[in-house]
Amino acid sequence: MSDHKHDHRKTYLNVWFILMALTVITVVAASINFGKINLFIAMAIASVKASLVILYFMHLKGDATLNQVVFLSAFGFLAVFVLLTLSDVIARPPVAPVVVTKIQGITGNQGVVMARLRNSTPEQIQKGKAIYMAQCATCHGENADGLGPAAVAFNPKPRDFKSGYWKLGGEPSRVYHTVENGMPGTPMPAFKGLTPEDRWAVVHFIRSFSPNTPADTRATLALIGLKPDGTPQSVSTEKVIPELPVDFIIEQIVKENP
Amino acid sequence: MAHAEHAHANYLEAKKGIWSWLVTLDHKRIGVMYLWTTLFFFVVGGLFSLGVRLELLKPGPLFQPDTYNKMFTMHGAIMVFLFIIPIIPAALGNFFLPIMIGAKDVAFPRLNLLSYYIFLVGSSLAVGALIAGGVDTGWTFYTPYSIRSASHVILITLGVFINGFSGILTGLNFMVTLHKLKAPGMTFFNMPLFLWSIYATAIIQVLATPVVGITTFLLILERVLKIGIFDPALGGDPILFQHFFWFYSHPAVYIMILPGMGIISEVVTVFSRKHIFGYKAVAYSSLAIAFISFLVWGHHMFVSGQSPLSNFLFSWLTMFVAVPTAIKVYNWTATLYRGSIVLATPMLYALSFLFMFTIGGVTGLFLAALSVDVHLHDTYFVVAHFHYTMMGGTVMGLLAGIHYWWPKMFGRMYPELWGKISCAFIFVGFNVTFLSQFILGKLGMPRRYHDYFPEYAGWNMVSSIGSLFIGIGFLIMFIYLFWSLKRGAKAPANPWDGKTLEWQISSPPIEHNFTKVPAIPASPYEYGVKG
């Protein structure tokens, strides 16, 4: 029981008096405008007051060294917290406006997307039907028999998908390539305006009519940029999106959370 | 004479009945209660991780995306806050710290019991959040999503807030015990290295935990009172939340790993039958890690929009952590050198630690390098890295410790052969699971997504199969540990030829640990072979 022999009452009274005086001084000082120094004056006075409380009321003066180290370390670590946080807050570059680019459908890892879409699913066929009716039926006919209203005027005639005959080949990737690029020398146009997803949907829809649907080959896969085994070339060589397609992501989020 | 008999009964049998456990002030019993509680949470968190790996077994959704988000959040939050932070200090530390310094108990036994109940209350709230429907923010609770999320963020953050006090009080208790209650002759420099690591851990617990307290407190106020400090919609700064969060949570990473390192120092020495190489270097490096851990938190925020100045400072400062860590690994390796190595289960875990923690540490340097991190941030590379340090490091240390001290704690030997079998399962399973995640991360697979492109399928399958092996390993372990409690061979006082004080008393220890003031050896590792 270290220090109860000393009577500290006089010290307490003095410290109390100084603390009261400093409180008055800090209020008075704050009402005078010293410009930016005001903050430093206020903090300096507060720190003197705090030191008095710590040293005399709390008896850190004369306490065990260990206790002194322990208590003061709190302020050291607090300083680390403040300074390193400030190194961020005060040095942040001004926020640049976000560039929003409209990107059609999914881009970026195109190869990955292609690899996934080239396998037919009932959903794709369903979707392809709608697109077919809007984009293709005028020439190829609602029944995919090449007898659409506009077909009369064409030579050569539009393909009858039920015939099982494919002029350039019936592999999925080959048909995809044809939808995308058209058939030069014929009235078949290039549907570059459709997204890859939509094109694939159409491909799977029209192939569902044909009795002759050969599988992809090394050559046809190469047409759409896939490796012979149908996987994408390699992720690291894929195109990186330079800007965030914000509206695409927003669309996706809205779709997932109706 | 009833009293004398009573005083010499072992701590498990000295008092009977469940009530005697619930109100016990005995640090050993409190340690055992912590052990079972935290192991329970480990099992819960582990089941969630198996759920996560099941979803990722094949491309294409299995669970709802929302369910998946909740699974990985609950896995992370439970493992971090309810298992890996408390388990070694609160369970093994509580049990062995007083014994290792020749004391009868910790400095404040009542506070110790209070800490346990605070932990129980906080954990119950977290479990309450789980039962109420889970949380989907990720264990980091980043704002502003955590302010808006409809899941039970308040419950779980309140749990973290309350658990924080348990950690602070435990750390405080240990620091005072180590300073004031060492037996005559015991000094800081002849106490076991495990205690140095617990001491360094306690420093972090006392200094950093209050900050997670205020962080979670503010987050709760954000949701209740809309104070807006972290909410950009109200003029606040969401990145400030990340500063607050990581000012605690980075040092907390060292709360997790330091005690594990301490156990490794014990186990490597005892099973090499050799004095540790460079006692003081290992001891001081614990303190250095604790200190530096406060200077590096911003390396979690390289792509958060933090200033380039901070990025530079934090990247640079982070490299310094590698120095004391490497000193430890070097010293352990040097201790093994020409030692008479005994390949018992604890040692197998210790060697696993050396292997996997080194991988975890070195990949940490990749991530500390600013430019590399920009590529790897938020990919499976990060996931693999911290599992190599947390599981490859801390959990391996923990398992080494549990097997090493099991005979002392419960007076029974675990079956050695089954110990080795389960260790093999865990070691192989762990590396299969997480090495493949390094590759996935390098390929760019992002973390926390419930689905992925087909090109990631192969390695994900490998990883999920690996996790099954880990699960089997732990299943075997829990079975034989429970079995051994009743049927295991009676443990002798010193099965491993340990030189530290806990091996000089009976197994299990008597209620007041020592019958007379123990004689303190000049060094805790007197094997007559120099380090």
Added chain:
Amino acid sequence: MSTHVIPHHFDNAEQAYQSSKLGFWLFLVSEILLFGGLFVAYIVFRSLYPDMFHEASGELNRIMGGFNTIVLICSSFTMAMGVNRVQHNDPKKAVMFLAITIAFAAIFMVIKYFEYSHKIHLGLLPAGFYHYDGITHPRAPLFFSLYFVMTGLHGVHVLVGMGLITWVLLRVKRGDFSNQYYTPVELVGLYWHLVDLIWIYLFPLMYLIG
């Protein structure tokens, strides 16, 4: 006289006393870091929006804040005296000083109550509920978020302090302490001084920048 029994795991009274004190200093360290987080938030926002702080602080009542500062300093003084009297086997005066300390704390809380109700009345509330149109700066609500959180957490500490001082006062009355054993009184004193310490910084940072 004291009937205090030293807990069995300590060798002597001095060891028990020093342990408790070290433990309590460590606890105070954690308190400082708890409040420290709020001060960091304050510093960050003040460095970002100095003008806003200047303007918003003008809405606080300097006289009430100043008076409360004086009240807390006085209470810190009476607390120190109370501890001193316990250490010198003078329980009567000790009880008196501790009672005065509680009274000061109560005055502090009453004034705080009037300040709060005035702010709430005007609509000077935390950001999400703020509806006052006397300040032009758009970020002004943040200042009042900080004001309520910082002074609120401090106020909670004052209330806890009142409870603790009442507890030791009752124990002093019962004759639990003497110049041989007074640890709880001294520790509660340390806690109370810390509450004062935090207010010493809160006062200029909140009230005196207008």
